[in-house]
Amino acid sequence: MNRAYRAVEVASPGQLRLVQRTTSEPGPGQVRIQVEACGVCHSDSATVDGTLPGIAYPRVPGHEAVGRIDALGEGVQGWAVGQRVGVGFLAGSCGYCEFCRNGDLVNCSNQEYTGIHHDGGYAEVMMAKATGLVSVPDDLSSVDAAPLLCAGLTTFSALRNSPAKAGDLVAVLGIGGLGHLGVQYARHMGFEVVAISRDDDTAQLAKTLGAHHYINSGASDPAAALQALGGAKVILITASGGKTVAESFKGLRPGGVSIVLGVGPEPIETSSVDLIFGSRKLEGALTGDPATGDRTLRFSALSGVSPMIETAPLEEAAAAYAKMMAGQARFRIVLKMG
Ligand SMILES: [Zn+2]
Numbered sequence: 001m002n003r004a005y006r007a008v009e010v011a012s013p014g015q016l017r018l019v020q021r022t023t024s025e026p027g028p029g030q031v032r033i034q035v036e037a038c039g040v041c042h043s044d045s046a047t048v049d050g051t052l053p054g055i056a057y058p059r060v061p062g063h064e065a066v067g068r069i070d071a072l073g074e075g076v077q078g079w080a081v082g083q084r085v086g087v088g089f090l091a092g093s094c095g096y097c098e099f100c101r102n103g104d105l106v107n108c109s110n111q112e113y114t115g116i117h118h119d120g121g122y123a124e125v126m127m128a129k130a131t132g133l134v135s136v137p138d139d140l141s142s143v144d145a146a147p148l149l150c151a152g153l154t155t156f157s158a159l160r161n162s163p164a165k166a167g168d169l170v171a172v173l174g175i176g177g178l179g180h181l182g183v184q185y186a187r188h189m190g191f192e193v194v195a196i197s198r199d200d201d202t203a204q205l206a207k208t209l210g211a212h213h214y215i216n217s218g219a220s221d222p223a224a225a226l227q228a229l230g231g232a233k234v235i236l237i238t239a240s241g242g243k244t245v246a247e248s249f250k251g252l253r254p255g256g257v258s259i260v261l262g263v264g265p266e267p268i269e270t271s272s273v274d275l276i277f278g279s280r281k282l283e284g285a286l287t288g289d290p291a292t293g294d295r296t297l298r299f300s301a302l303s304g305v306s307p308m309i310e311t312a313p314l315e316e317a318a319a320a321y322a323k324m325m326a327g328q329a330r331f332r333i334v335l336k337m338g
């Protein structure tokens, strides 16, 4: 039976509005979800500002959605009505492309992005492809789980796939939506953790989150400070800006890697000397696959990693989005439905 539900859609770039919609049945391979919470992420600007080509408006943004499955489409196996699930940025792999067949689900050539190519979680109801679902442990609340599906998975997956081993020096550059989770994960994974930010005010917070060291990159050279600690095996770059990446790159120890997670328009400049002498690497990482999403949430529940959030009702999505874009969210805003 069709029911009315509320959603916040981007009518055309720049314009968020609350609307009533009517539910439909999930298609083959899809589930329908009663959304309970959805995080507001900087990447939502791709939809709101129309920065990615080919978005068909109106479009509901939101790719940090948590809710309960209330209907299964044809052919869906392994998921049940009533089960609490999460939907992240990657909307689900196809299973048949070259990359899927090789086990690289993140780079599936037929992958859609939630809230960009189809409607996302700024709504009381959404559809999702079953291959993209993440299972949510009972002891994580929906509002706490939501930001872990994008900001959490991105930092957790990058650290988990990095060459760092327990006891190695790992730096997290930028203490915001991603970085405040990255520091907690790095600490609980057993690394010696350095937090880097541009002011003195963040020092206390960084220590509270689990950092062993703090570098104010506004007052000192972050590369020299990292070398004074022995050099970083991994630098997790959660801030955007090519300059930021370049400034810290010389802080890597030989064989170390800078992993870029923050998207920005600036090119990243580094010298061939810094790359070659010390065999340093520069790489990017895009969120993570659904199984790593399961691990992100479970690891968070087991270790007590949680996002610092403020909540807002769905109808205040436009204001919440504006606050996030103005850099005033501490650190994640989560929309709560119902
Ligand atoms: Zn995101």
Ligand SMILES: [Zn+2]
Residues within 6 Å of the ligand: 093, 094, 095, 096, 097, 098, 099, 100, 101, 107, 108, 109, 110, 111
């Ligand atoms: Zn594929």
